[in-house]
Amino acid sequence: MNAVLVLLIGCAILVAGYIFYGGWLAKQWGVDDSKTTPAHELEDGMDYVPAKAPVLMGHHFSSIAGAGPINGPIQAAVFGWVPVVLWVLIGGIFFGAVHDYGALFASIRHKGQTLGEVVAANIGERAKKLFIVFSYLTLVLVVAAFASIVAGTFQATYVDGVLDEAASANNASVAMISILFIIMAIIFGLCVYRRGAPLSVATVVGVIGIVVCLIIGLNFHPIYLSNNVWMWIIGVYILIASVAPVWILLQPRDYLSSFLLYGMMIIAFVGVVGAGITGNNLSMEIPAFTGWVDTISATSLGTMFPALFVTIACGAISGFHSLVGSGTTSKQLDHEKDAKPIAYGGMLIECALALISLCAVGFIWQEYLDGLRTPTTVFATGLSRMVACIPGLAATQPTVQALLVLTVSAFCLTSLDTATRLARYMFQEFWLAPGETYKDVTGFRATLCNPLVATAITVVLGVGLGMTGYGKIWPLFGAANQLLAALALLTVCAWLGNIGRNNKMFYIPMAFMLVVTLTSLFQTITARVKLIAAGAETVDWGTYAQAILGTLLFVLAIVLAIEGCRVIFGGKKKA
Secondary structure, three states, X not given: OOHHHHHHHHHHHHHHHHHHHHHHXXXXXXXXXXXXXXXXXXXXXXXXXXXXXXXXXXXXXXXXXXXXXXXXXXHHHHHOHHHHHHHHHHHHHHHHHHHHHHHHHHHXXXXXXXXXXXXXXXXXXXXXXXHHHHHHHHHHHHHHHHHHHHXXXXXXXXXXXXXXXXXXXXXXXXXXXXXXXXXXXXXXXXXXXXXXXXXXXXXXXXXXXXXXXXXXXXXXXXXXXXXXXXXXXXXXXXXXXXXXXXXXXXXXXXXXXXXXXXXXXXXXHHHXXXXXXXXXXXXXXXXXXXXXXXXXXXXXXXXXHHHHHHHOOXXXXXXXXXXXXXXXXXXXXXXXXXXXHHHHHHHHHHHHHHHHHHHHHXXXXXXXXXXXXXXXXXXXHHHHHHHHOOOOOHHHHHHHXXXXXXXXXXXXXXXXXXXXXXXXXXXXXXXXXXXXXXXXXXXXXXXXXXXXXXXXXXXXXXXXXXXXXHHHOHXXXXXXXXXXXXXXXHHHXXXXXXXXXXXXXXXXXXXXXXXXHHHHHHHHHHHHHHXXXXXXXXXXXXXXXXXXXHHHHHHHHHHHHHHHHHHHHOOOOOO
């Protein structure tokens, strides 16, 4: 299939979905721009801070993007390009974007509180506790993974205890650029929110600053530290960043970071189209369909159902997005009308990035089969070679490849401290009764709900797990993340039904995602139990943890699904 046509037709379908289906949803749900958003009603200069739509779009998109829409499609390409494209387009328009938009809208109508509070108000207090425990544990795993990934992209290489400066140069550049970026974001926040600098002027200066940071970091990078040292530094950073006012770091850093991602997508788009025009990328080498079972990967993904729908998460639907939308984005939304472009539109931009990732792996498919399996490397290699096909740009291939890797790495850090802040919200809300804030409680609950204490507990758990082997239980994350999406769909569906709005567009997505995740969890549980029963040499604590946690998640999903369905279909309405 022609890669250019896949990208252009796919993007056209996504735009049509945004205009028609997204617009229809806004009417069905009663989006009303005359209503005051929580960012204005509860403005506190800390978490509730109104942000202009472009700034908030930058935060939201930077937080949900990361490496997800790149990794998933590249790994799932083993089933063929047709299943990937169909799931990205259908899943993105009718599942993921509905999920993201609904979660954000439900949160702003519940005073900007997380989905845990929406569950409490519309399904029940017991369901809230279960949902928050599940969400918090998932976020701790995200913090562990992203902290480890970021430390890995920063760390120096040592050979027999001696620093290998040449091998460490790229990582040192990434670390230096990230540090400079944080400093620049703080200055940007102070200028815009405390000195009244016009956003347009600050944006132009900020984009120039991004280029300066890149130039400095690529040529001056004196910091060479080990993985463990970086893990400690990252832990301190996210502890501070997650309790700092959003205007001083989170908003400006994510806004500026989004230009890196937009730039990456423009470069990728030019590469795909340019390579197609020059005749170098007329046809993707990926077969249209390879079969129902993965026989290509070194470690097989298994059967296409449910593997395809668990592997491609951020490019189609991801539960993590609902936590971002209902956790940080809803507390900064300036107008209700901004919810559609930020949540629904942001998801569809991720879908476009997923299609670009598919084109990238299609360009170097044979190398992928021969063992080039790291998704970020595949993405950067494929797209940089496409750009190099354009007349006059052949010499840019190494630079473009390095910049693409750098951009992907930068977004892991963005998602990391957003996940930490979200986990803090969840931890606090677990101890609060409906309508309470952490300022209303006393005794041990006041201590546990203190923002610094809640964040410190999260950082210790997340970074500690990242340093001691989160990979042992990471295989559960895909199913857990998609289960979270199913529960978020269930929650928003219940709320819309309670307020008398059309919620039928949620029926198929929530039922499908529940079946997908329960099937995936069942496969994981049975596989681990068989290994334990057989006394396999590969059995360690991770095998037992996956079996136990997988069973708990399976039961949790069943309980919450029953509770939610009683509200949606059984007439058990909450006030």
